[in-house]
Amino acid sequence: MTRWSPQPAPDEPDGLILFDGVCVFCSRWVRWVITHDRERRFRFLPIQSEAGRALAVRYGIDPEAPQTNAVVLGGRIFFKSDAALTVLGALPKTRALKALKATPRLLRDPLYDLIAKNRYAVFGRTxxxxxxxxxxxxRFLA
Structure with missing residues (x-):
């Protein structure tokens, strides 16, 4: 099990997405989820909020330099590509993408890391x- 493996999170709100609220790419991701989440299953928490910082620290994410977003679903918290694929797998139009979780994280997460490392330079920061x-x-908890 690695640092970013899914972990039990039974006390966290189901459908919670922790995201970097000043990252333009991350904010677009949140808007995209809102548009496609017709059941309104997901809620959002920026890491820059007090509650977001506390959640990040609880699960080993540095709130000053977040390397991942996270999502809580089914009593577990998912990170990096697992988080994105978990959200996509829960939405009707992108449900088939859940199958990509069968690809080992060792192959998926380097692409995620490349985007995360360069997200401010490429997409901007607010x-x-x-x-x-x-x-x-x-739907926003902070």
Whole structure:
């Protein structure tokens, strides 16, 4: 088991996505999930919030330099490519992508790491976290 292997998280809210709120790429990912999550299953927590920082620290993510997003689903917390594929696998239009989890993380996570390492340089960074629309505000926990 590696540092970023899925872990039990029975006390965390189901459907919670922890994300880097100042990362433009990450904020676009959140908007994409909101658009495709017709059941409104997922909720969002920026790592820059007090609750986001606490969750990050609890699971070994450095809140000052996050190397991963995370998602809680089914009482487990997933990181890196597992997190993205878990979310995609839970949404109707992208459910088939869940099959990519059969590929070993050893092969998937280097691509994830490359994007994560360069996300600010390629996609940009904002000074503030994403501001949700009024109809989606309750889906953001901070």
């Amino acid at each position: 000074d503030a976290c994403v501001v949700p629309s009024p109809e989606d505000r309750e």
